[in-house]
Amino acid sequence: MFSFQVMGGKSVRAIIETSRPEIFAQVRETYLAHHRGATINPNSYFLRFPDRPDARIIALPAALPEEAPGDGDAAGAGGVAGIKWIGSFPGNLARNVPRASAVLLLNDLETGYPFACLEAAQISAARTAASAVLGAEQLHGSRRAAKLAVVGAGVISRNILEFFHALDWSFTETVVHDTVEEYAKKSAGHAGALGFRARTSTGLDDAVDGADLVVLATTAGAPYILDPGALAAGQSVLNISLRDIGPELIAASHNVLDDVEHCLNAGTSPHLAVQKFGHRDFIDGTVAQLVLGELRLGRDRPRIFSPFGLGVLDLAVGREILRIGREHGRVQDVPDFFAEVERW
Structure with missing residues (x-):
């Protein structure tokens, strides 16, 4: 005792x-x-x-x-x-x-x-990575994807890559982007050591364009992905760092959270969107609802998973x-x- x-x-x-x-x-x-x-x-x-x-x-x-x-x-x-x-x-x-x-x-x-x-x-880091990969599985629908984009080459994205590997995901191509080129090279090298075909990007657009699955794992304190066309319909986006995406893009997407009330807090992208537009109609539900089959998402818009972390x-x-x-x-x-x- x-x-x-x-x-x-x-x-x-x-x-x-x-x-x-x-x-x-x-x-x-x-x-x-x-x-x-x-x-x-x-x-x-x-x-x-x-x-x-x-x-x-x-x-x-x-x-x-x-x-x-x-x-x-x-x-x-x-x-x-x-x-x-x-x-x-x-x-x-x-x-x-x-x-x-x-x-x-x-x-x-x-x-x-x-x-x-x-x-x-x-x-x-491990529970965040496991949560991200669960979100990826539920949004994307399988453990195979043509292109994975990793934005932010730090500890969290490294752990996410390791969980993808441990759970037998396969990607035709993995593209890593970071504002510090040295970090991007190290992350791409680590992805290669895990067996993924990986390279660094020439820029954010190069990484994200055409990606089936996008991992956002940066230290951004305010949104920088603002272009209305930055994310494509049907694209699955793991908004792990929570503050990368502008409110207009959030409102124009399907949004899945881990816990709605928790995530609408502390200046997260969904929180900023609710503050700007005065409603939460663009929030579809939670990852648990996806797992249980209580929620289904169309492919007419980007699919974004924003886990606040429980x-x-x-x-x-x-x-x-x-x-x-x-x-x-x-x-x-x-x-x-x-x-x-x-x-x-």
Whole structure:
């Protein structure tokens, strides 16, 4: 009851590398649990800094009251609560340091006591990538595409490429665009190492034009894809960075979100569109509705998936990684973490 464990990033990453299909399944099932009201996922909280408006640290509290299969008698069995505390500092890129850093704290639902702390930048990237690939599967309709466009050559798009590979996607061509040519070359090289035929683009238009599937994974703070013809009818767009697409384009497209109320917040592209046009008629529904067959999209307009990112996904993936980590001896016990375990 009073045990406390820590799991570092290298161990978390090692487990992710061998468990991507299982993580994908966890994300899919958690979306369905969220859809049927079996999760607790309040709004995220943003800590901002007046002298650095592009930087923020976000708290994502959540709970999964349902017992996960295979929990057994482990701490957190019968459900888990927790919080991801994730910093996003775009200025880190100039130092060749990842933009995001994070920890995930897991709490026992019966006592409220925390029982584990995991390095969570890897978890956050993995659940984001799994969510993106689920969205791609639902929007595109298969795991085969002629052209994949990757816009933004960072940690998130790298993870998305790795999940595409682990889930046996195939592309005739993968084109990578980034405003920093060196990053684009490294991303294309990584895609090539995964077995994808990849190249860098000559520009944004070169990457996106004719692409069946577009991944937007940048650090953009404001929309820059504004041309009404920038996205084609029937094109599937993963709006992972959330703020790349102008409101007019959003309103002219089919839009699928992970959670409607969560996504209409914090200046996301769908949020800006609702603010500009005063309605949300252009929002078709959620990815869970697509999975369940409750929602069908035409190919008369671009199809855009905008996942705001739910804390329950971090909990589900973190709990699964902790379970596997325990089995493989990759978790460190912290003896006497709690100073008092009796009231008297």
